[in-house]
Amino acid sequence: MESDEQLFPIAILIDELKSDDVSLRLNAIHRISTIALALGPERARDELIPFLQDSLDDEDEVLLSLAEELGSGFVDYLGGPPYGHLLLGPLENLAAVEETVVREKASESITKIAEVLSEEQVQEYYIPLLRRLSGGDWFTSRTSSASLFAAVYSKVGDKTQEELRKMFAALCNDDTPMVRRAAARDLGPFAKNLSKELVVSDIIPLFRKLSSDDQDSVRLLTVQDLISIAEVLDHDETKNYLLPSIRSAVSDKSWRVRYMVADHFVKLASAVGEDVVRDELVLAFVQLLRDNEAEVRTAGAAQIPGFAKLIDQDVILARLMPCVRELASDSSQHVRAALGTQISGLAPLLGKDATIEHLLPLFLKLLKDEFSDVRLNIISKLEQVNEVIGIDLLSQSLLPAIVELAEDKQWRVRQAIIEYIPLLANQLGVEFFDEQLSNLCMSWLGDTVFSIREAATVNLKKLTDVFGVQWARQTIIPKVLQMGVHPNYLYRMTTIFAITTMAPSLNTEAICDNILETVVPMVDDPIPNIRFNVAKAFEVLAGVLSQTSEGKAVIKSQIVPGLEKLKEDQDADVRFFAQKAAETIAV
Structure with missing residues (x-):
């Protein structure tokens, strides 16, 4: 019991x-x-x-x-x-x-x-389950069964495999659109388990029926089936058996089907072989890029660099570039945004001269787009263009646009520019940076948006890593420290944030000679938020100073007394962070 x-x-x-x-x-x-x-x-x-x-x-x-x-x-x-x-x-x-x-x-x-x-369990339990579900009275069970065939097809004998193919074919011919939709979704995975001969004899007729279904929700799912079947066949067979279906899909009356073709175009082109790409798909792609529906053009724009890799440079220039120029002026901001993300991927394929002639004017055009996402997408991908045409030419062409974007009314655009600056600075060199971009970087520290001020302090740290501590001491640290005595507490707060962020990239000499003379007096700042951030800054600065004997002496003589004072502060938050910093330093 x-x-x-x-x-x-x-x-x-x-x-x-x-x-x-x-x-x-x-x-x-x-x-x-x-x-x-x-x-x-x-x-x-x-x-x-x-x-x-x-x-x-x-x-x-x-x-x-x-x-x-x-x-x-x-x-x-x-x-x-x-x-x-x-x-x-x-x-x-x-x-x-x-x-x-x-x-x-x-x-x-x-x-x-x-x-x-095991094969025995599949035969005894799984196949009967499939029969019940695929032959069920309610469409719900038949719909569910469609995804269950591929998992066991290779585990059963020839006779059962033939039965499975017939059961799947029945789903493809079901009266209920939801069942046919499920069959269309799972036809490709099922086909991958079959021999090439069976794909030709059994699967392609089912695919053709589904791809001409009167429901566009069924037809759009056959685009992925088309790719799966093409991957099983060789290129000549693809040309013989699938070309009419490709043409039909590209010209389908439903924009949702054309969208699916555009969205999977590179996969489709990779599966069908060079001959079909050259003879059929270039024109088909151009047709999709000029589609009446913005959604289709957006999906097509996202496929441009991937498809361009499959064709020759002269074809890119003759066939694709006219479409790219049209898309850069497209009425839909989403199309232009998608192009902005992808257009730089053409630079490595076109080479320096063609990029300068054909792409650079489009970059400048998109950088002035009224829609912020377009500008952001262009900025985030400029590195590929730089690798092709060189920073000198890129900076001459783009600098005016970058300066303009640095003052953009959209703070996310300003933030994207800030994140791009260290890369640009590394490639431009210190002299060009000091002349053209230094003041710009400092101006961001006074931005009205906190995220921009925060990004600006991170930017200064990265620039210090690029150009060195000595450059930072001469060029940016004095300007940062000047803000430490500004009447507006936000500027003083930014000084503390900047020092805390930059400290790991500085050395003992810079901290002792430049930083502490500004930070230590801020222990007496009237704003509690600044005082507890001073405590945080002391903790970070002490971590750098503790690496040298000279620095350890400075910790004892300047930082510890400052923290002792803050530990007695009337504000609870200031006392908390001062105590935490003191314990960390003591450890």
């Missing part, structure tokens, strides 16, 4: 799963693996699984969690793969419920379990 202690886990689970409170039932499902572990494999198989199978009438949220838990290594709690088929029962019920996300999660868990099943 089982003790009360042995019955306790399953009893608690039953009580919680029967509760009216959804959160309790959900909590029980999340603990189901712990319950199974407490029960042991035998009781989990004999009691827990039947209970779960009989208690599936619940909220979608609970069912979704159950579907997920059963596919997350739950086989181990039943005693390993020999008992994995026991989970198929509850999951089959979940795969037939009305809620889509539950069905999809259940199907995903079933395919995970299929991986650990």
Whole structure:
């Protein structure tokens, strides 16, 4: 006879799963693996699984969690793969419920379990499950079955494989659009398990039927099937069997189908071979880039550099560049933004001369775009252009635009420029930077937006790493320290932030000779926020100074007395950070 202690886990689970409170039932499902572990494999198989199978009438949220838990290594709690088929029962019920996300999660868990099943288990338990689901009266079960074929096709014999192909074909010809949509989604993965001969004889006719379906929600999913099938066939076979379908998809009456083609164009072009790309896809791509729908043009713009890698330079210049120029002036800001992200990827393919002639004017045009995302996207990708045409030419062309953007009304644009400055400075050299960009960098420290001031202090640290401590002492530290006595407390606060951020890049000499004479007096600043940030700064500065004997002496003579004073401050936050800094320094 089982003790009360042995019955306790399953009893608690039953009580919680029967509760009216959804959160309790959900909590029980999340603990189901712990319950199974407490029960042991035998009781989990004999009691827990039947209970779960009989208690599936619940909220979608609970069912979704159950579907997920059963596919997350739950086989181990039943005693390993020999008992994995026991989970198929509850999951089959979940795969037939009305809620889509539950069905999809259940199907995903079933395919995970299929991986650990033996051929005998697949034949005895999994194939009957597939027959029931794919032949179910309700479309929900038939929809779920579509994703379950690929997982076991290679584990069964020829006769069963033929049956699976017929069952899948029935789904492709189903009267319900939702079932055909599921079949279209899973046709590609299923095809990858078949021989080339069977792909030609069985899969391509199904693909053609689905790709000409009267529902565009079905047709758009066949674009990925097209790629999967092309990857199985050689290039000549692709040309013979798939070219009409490619042409139809590019010219489909539904913009959603054309969008899918544009969005997957590089994958499609990579799969079909050079001949088809040269003879068919260049013109098809141009057609998509000039599509009436902005969504299609946006997707196409994102594919430009990837597709350009597959064609010759003269074709890029003759066919693609006219489209790129049109897209740079497109009426849709989203199209221009997508182009801004991708256009710099053409520079390495065109080379220096063609980039200067064809791309540089477009960069300058997009840098002046009224939409901030367009400008941001261009700025973030300039490195590729720099590698091709060199920083001298790039700086001459772009410097006026960069200066203009540095004062842009959109703070995110100003921030993007700041993040690009260290890279630009490294390539321009110290002389050019001091003449053209130094004042700009200092002006950001007084920006009205905190994020810009913060980014500006990080920028100064990076510039110190690029040009060295001596340059920082001569060029930027004096300007930073001048702000430490500014009447506006925000400027004084920025000084402390800048010093704290830059400190790891400085040396003892710079801190002792330049920094401390400004920071130490700020212990008496009237603003508490500044005083506790002084305590934080002392902690960081002491970390640098402690690396030399001279620095350790300065810590004792200047920093420790400053912290002692702050530890007695009337403000609690100041006392807290001063105490924390003092403890860190003492360690």
